[in-house]
Amino acid sequence: MSKYFEGLNYSLANEDTWIEFRLAPQNAKSIFTVCGSGSRATPLLARNPEEIHVVDLSETQLKLFRLRVRAAKVLSYENYLYFLGYTQFTKNYLNRTILIRELGLSEEDLIFWKDLETLWNDHGFVYLGKWERHFMKLGRLFKSISMSNMDPIFEAKNLEEQQLALNKYWKPEFFRRYTQVVMNEWVANKLLYKGSFAGSKSNNTMKVSAAEFIYREFSDLLQTTHIRKNYFLQMIFLNHIKYPEAFPAECDPEIIEKIKQSHTHIQTHQKNLLELLKESPHDFYSLSDTFSYMSDDEVANFLSGLPKEIAPSSQMVIRTFMRKPGFAISSPWTSDIALNKEMARKDCTRMYEFTLLTKTSL
Numbered sequence: 001m002s003k004y005f006e007g008l009n010y011s012l013a014n015e016d017t018w019i020e021f022r023l024a025p026q027n028a029k030s031i032f033t034v035c036g037s038g039s040r041a042t043p044l045l046a047r048n049p050e051e052i053h054v055v056d057l058s059e060t061q062l063k064l065f066r067l068r069v070r071a072a073k074v075l076s077y078e079n080y081l082y083f084l085g086y087t088q089f090t091k092n093y094l095n096r097t098i099l100i101r102e103l104g105l106s107e108e109d110l111i112f113w114k115d116l117e118t119l120w121n122d123h124g125f126v127y128l129g130k131w132e133r134h135f136m137k138l139g140r141l142f143k144s145i146s147m148s149n150m151d152p153i154f155e156a157k158n159l160e161e162q163q164l165a166l167n168k169y170w171k172p173e174f175f176r177r178y179t180q181v182v183m184n185e186w187v188a189n190k191l192l193y194k195g196s197f198a199g200s201k202s203n204n205t206m207k208v209s210a211a212e213f214i215y216r217e218f219s220d221l222l223q224t225t226h227i228r229k230n231y232f233l234q235m236i237f238l239n240h241i242k243y244p245e246a247f248p249a250e251c252d253p254e255i256i257e258k259i260k261q262s263h264t265h266i267q268t269h270q271k272n273l274l275e276l277l278k279e280s281p282h283d284f285y286s287l288s289d290t291f292s293y294m295s296d297d298e299v300a301n302f303l304s305g306l307p308k309e310i311a312p313s314s315q316m317v318i319r320t321f322m323r324k325p326g327f328a329i330s331s332p333w334t335s336d337i338a339l340n341k342e343m344a345r346k347d348c349t350r351m352y353e354f355t356l357l358t359k360t361s362l
């Protein structure tokens with residue numbers, strides 16, 4: 001296992017889980033999902049499948065998923081947001097060390113989190129990951145050296161107000177130069193990805209540098225979307241999610257209520273993704289951007305290794321970041337290029353290419 005995937009790498013991440021949530025069927029027999037931070041997997045429980053299989057190479061990430069699920073099921077909505085760290089106070093002035101005892105975690109998981117209490121007691125869990133801390137640090141550095149005031153941009157009530165604030169406070173050329181320094185291959189691999197950076201010259205299939213890609217996509221988000229609703233940009237430039245309009249799917253009150261009512265059997269697996277995919281059929285697959293970190297040889301024929309019993313109309317969502325390894329798409333699986341591009345445009349972070357696979361027959 002790459003050092004990049006060890007420990008608590010993600011605690012929030014940058015995937016707009018609404019894409020997968022809206023595609024996932026209601027009351028399916030089985031859903032298969034990559035865990036990551038857990039924030040992208042937890043909302044799928046609101047679809048009430050009979051069972052959900054959650055896989056990750058890191059047992060710590062699976063522990064965080066189980067923590068999220070128990071918090072959603074047990075705590076009040078207000079306490080749930082506070083416990084995870086989306087808000088920083090409750091009317092009852094409870095602290096997180098009290099709330100964690102209410103979750104009914106396994107003894108092993110409870111001991112694990114109690115040993116890390118000093119890390120999450122003050123501010124919660126959503127900003128604990130190495131990935132989140134890295135990009136929040138870059139955001140603080142940008143604010144410090146550029147002397148940019150980002151608050152008025154995020155305070156804008158609509159795109160017109162946002163454009164006025166951008167004209168006054170945003171420094172696009174400075175940001176371009178900044179990304180060239182902090183998002184080059186050496187910095188990304190040295191400080192975060194531990195040699196597994198998908199945007200490295202030897203891995204990248206987009207044929208554009210990571211710095212240019214980040215600059216281009218961020219600029220587009222700032223110009224064409226209402227960033228008050230973007231939790232990814234708020235995490236970076238404000239160092240927390242300040243506006244509830246930006247809360248991700250796991251904060252949606254209707255989703256949380258449906259999770260409370262769900263009777264889904266949850267199975268977590270610390271195992272190789274491609275091996276687990278071969279073991280049993282599922283009705284929906286949410287594979288995150290795991291393929292970005294795999295070679296062409298590893299994924300080239302993965303579809304042919306899937307169980308033949310997968311039902312027609314079953315779907316699989318694959319995200320890729322800067323690296324899209326080649327894999328064969330053949331009957332009974334199909335993919336619509338136009339629809340893939342539409343999904344990428346709708347994704348709130350604009351960081352991913354999408355491949356939506358649909359099975360057409362047995």
